[in-house]
Amino acid sequence: MTARGSRRLDKTGIVQIAASLGVSPSTVSRALRPETAHLVREDRRKKILDLAEKQHFLPNVGARMLRKGVNMSLTVVVPLDENIFFSEFYGRFLAGTLHAAAARGWGVQICTLQRKEGRSFREAMQHLALNSSGLIYLAEPLSPADVQELKGYRRPFVLTKSALPPVVSAADVGVPVVGVDNIAGARSAASLLLQLGHRKIGLLLGPAGSRDAHERRQGYLEMLEKAGARPRPEWIHEGAFSAESGRVGLNKLLKTAERPTAVCCANDEIAFGAINAAHVAGLKCPDDLSVVGFDDGIWATACQPALTTIRQPLADMAERSVGLIVEAAASPGRLNRAMLDEMPAPMMIRESTRPVRVSDRK
Amino acid sequence: MTARGSRRLDKTGIVQIAASLGVSPSTVSRALRPETAHLVREDRRKKILDLAEKQHFLPNVGARMLRKGVNMSLTVVVPLDENIFFSEFYGRFLAGTLHAAAARGWGVQICTLQRKEGRSFREAMQHLALNSSGLIYLAEPLSPADVQELKGYRRPFVLTKSALPPVVSAADVGVPVVGVDNIAGARSAASLLLQLGHRKIGLLLGPAGSRDAHERRQGYLEMLEKAGARPRPEWIHEGAFSAESGRVGLNKLLKTAERPTAVCCANDEIAFGAINAAHVAGLKCPDDLSVVGFDDGIWATACQPALTTIRQPLADMAERSVGLIVEAAASPGRLNRAMLDEMPAPMMIRESTRPVRVSDRK
DNA sequence: ACCGTGCATGACAACGTTTGCATTGCAAGA
DNA sequence: TCTTGCAATGCAAACGTTGTCATGCACGGT
Incomplete structure (x- = not known):
């Protein structure tokens, strides 16, 4: 596309190539586009393509879009x-x-x-x-x-x-x-822990105001209440979607009178933080504490232990x-x-x- | 932009708005653009903007680009x-x-x-x-x-x-x-280790064929040779820019007769792998082994220990x-x-x- | 009253490519 | 030899916006 204010003295792109070769601009236009190139005789098409390349022709995207009426x-x-x-x-x-x-x-x-x-x-x-x-x-x-x-x-x-x-x-x-x-995902996270025999299950949730956090909390609570394993209020922590929030949250849960044996984390980063905090507190994951995340991010497989998590597709x-x-x-x-x-x-x-x-x- | 093949029976965007209001398309065009809106009388401008919004007018980007000759x-x-x-x-x-x-x-x-x-x-x-x-x-x-x-x-x-x-x-x-x-950065990485008194310095390099890896190797070797601390061939490992490569490389270095006290790593991921491998081998970083990376990626501060590294701006x-x-x-x-x-x-x-x-x- | 100036607006052509339709030339078949 | 069909090509208009120049009108100064 030409720079603004630079008035061309010679003809524009396709018109100029056409003039040089003694063909019409339609022919040049057809030759230059893969989808219509077959309509132009091969020897002529080659000439057109060679000259276009020699002159560093670039199609004018504005003209194309205007004429075709398409913007993909x-x-x-x-x-x-x-x-x-x-x-x-x-x-x-x-x-x-x-x-x-x-x-x-x-x-x-x-x-x-x-x-x-x-x-x-x-x-x-x-x-x-x-x-x-x-x-x-x-x-x-x-x-x-x-x-x-x-x-x-x-x-x-x-x-x-x-x-x-x-x-x-x-x-x-x-x-x-x-x-x-989110709700079904959170339910299946909670369900897994229940199937593994856990009944003292904590929740490390995301921030208030977040749609995802809201729905995941709902899913966890629905499943746990249905199983008669509603978490005690002191086993629920709400914070940012971050490893730091996970650390803080888990430390809080570990201080309760009867700590949970498992936690549902509202995202993977909270889960990493929780695993780290458990380690620092001398607990082994999953031996002493099971942890489930949400996201299945790139580090879920790389961390130690590899994270059980809900995959966000x-x-x-x-x-x-x-x-x-x-x-x-x-x-x-x-x-x-x-x-x-x-x-x-x-x-x-x-x-x-x-x-x-x-x-x-x- | 209208769909292809859908022939409009009424006039197009600006022309249609102009016809509706009894003004010229030039006036409508001026009213619709922030940079020229001030040229149109305020009451008229309001009418134009109101109608444009009511009719969900969107400017035709192809026509604009063609006419203005600009694509930013x-x-x-x-x-x-x-x-x-x-x-x-x-x-x-x-x-x-x-x-x-x-x-x-x-x-x-x-x-x-x-x-x-x-x-x-x-x-x-x-x-x-x-x-x-x-x-x-x-x-x-x-x-x-x-x-x-x-x-x-x-x-x-x-x-x-x-x-x-x-x-x-x-x-x-x-x-x-x-x-x-890369060369200056690698030099400064090697220089730091030399200033810290290290003389047995290993290199965990990137892949052959990589421009970055090539230049970083050159920078490390230049500085170390100049200081009379050229690494022994068995202290040099070449591999992918990955944590796994760092692990493999460091394990190889640790098996040598007299292991290095420090390593230069050609990127941060290699450095993470090296730190991890040292830990698994019972070595403390940096007590037993100093590690320098290259990149200063997002995990450089978050890992344990926080990574000394060359920042790629x-x-x-x-x-x-x-x-x-x-x-x-x-x-x-x-x-x-x-x-x-x-x-x-x-x-x-x-x-x-x-x-x-x-x-x-x- | 007249003239000059500035503001708002309009007319018009332009931007460059593409496509529908028309034309032409040539080969094949009757 | 004539007719028909097909491939290749060209003509002309179109796409929608905007810059440039012209014009009319209102206002202020002489």
Whole structure:
């Protein structure tokens, strides 16, 4: 694409090549594109391609997009954080998006919301990624007011459930919401520990206000209460999704009169922190304390012991999100589908859980 | 942008809004853009904005780009690997690129090379990211033949030095090459250990064929030979940039007749592996063995002990790369500058190094 | 009253590629 | 020899926005 203000004296790209070779611009255009090259006689096509390469021809993307009326490109919106891609969620979701989009011949752009103080969500979105055909929102969690502003939004849009506030029903958002089935995942984590004979089970939860934390807490409590193993209030700790929170939380639980024999952790990092704190306190995992995480991040297999965890199928979520964007982009101007797509969260049983010892039973 | 094949019966966007309000499309275009909105009378501007919102108007990016002749978007080319963003190099470089581009009002796209068997590098590049104004190449390392094909390349392009083969002079590539000063960094790692009194220093190197590994080996050896502390051949291990390689390498070193009291590791992961292997062998780091890494990745501070390492300033490299792309895009069609920009690699002294014990001196 | 200036607005052509439809030439078959 | 079908190619319009230049009107100064 030529620089602005540099008025061309000679003809533009394709027209200039056509003039040089004595053919029409249509022929040059056909020769240059893989999907129409076969319509041009081989010897002529070669000449066109050779001259194009010699003159370093690059097609004008604006002209192409205007004429074809097609823009196969989507944007992933992420938080502005220098460590953002090291997170299992963002790093793997982005890699999955890249893969899923490439498989469809679509491009991926990435940007941040850049929401200034006092501006509404709608205002922030107004000039966001105008050069793409759809948005996958992975950025800062939205408030209930933000979610309201999504109603009636016409651009193809997918929201990850993690960005929803706990109190909002996903199906009422007015856009597709993709996420993991936290409740079922948490239930199966608790269920595993129950099956292993544990009855004194602690919970190391995530932050208040987090959709994932909220749903995982719900899943743990439902299963434990149903089994008559409702954790004592002092066996429940709420904190950030971090190893430090896990350490603090476990130390708190270990100080109780009758410590738990197992803990459910709301994410893998909390679990790592808990395992570390147990080790420091002289407890062996899983001999003295079973630990279950949630995420199945890259370190879940590498840590000692390898972590039993609930897998968050991020590549599947990415694949689903891209599919929804491509589908919505095929009929532009329509309302987004109001739907919730929850991926199942399989259990990965590894080394950090074992049956409760007889002496540990209550 | 309308879907292809869907012939509009009514007028297009701006023209349709103009017709509805009885103004000219020029006025609507001015009202809709922040930079020209002030030219339109306020009451009229409000009417235009209200109608645009009611009709869910989105500007046609193809038409804009064609008419303005501007495309402020760059593409980062990465390997196709589901774990790619967890790597310190890729994760932090991408985050840095996002930040640097946003600061300049540029967009970031991300894609993979998708190079099929038997195709040349030039062929793979030919249809790559045609909708952006420049490329930052972070993908698979190039062969000397690949590098030759970059000569004469006209699109704005930046290559990270990590992608260069060891034998190629960076300044001869014909495009800007951005990297870290590996040699100086490696020298300072070796120098630190020498200053701490170590004279029996082992090397856990990266893979043959890697530019970074090649340069770091050179830096270590230059400094150690100069100090008369050239490592014995059996104190040098070459392997992948991985924790496993570090473990294997250190175990090999520990089996030698007179084990080193310190090791230089060609990246942080090798260092983690070495620390782990030392621990398993009953050695304390840094009491019994000092370890220096290279990268200063996100785990360097979190591991036990915190790692002394050479910092690879990836955010600076990203900032520099984006600046070079934006600068080159300002004069399209010109040859890329043949240049090498090496960032200094500062030393981060933490807990994994200490002065050699008197009894350990030779 | 007249003239000059500035503001708001409109007209118009341009940006560069692509595609639908028309044309032409050539080969094959009747 | 004539007709028909097909491959290759060209013409012309289209895609939607915006920059540049022109114009009209209101206001202030002489």
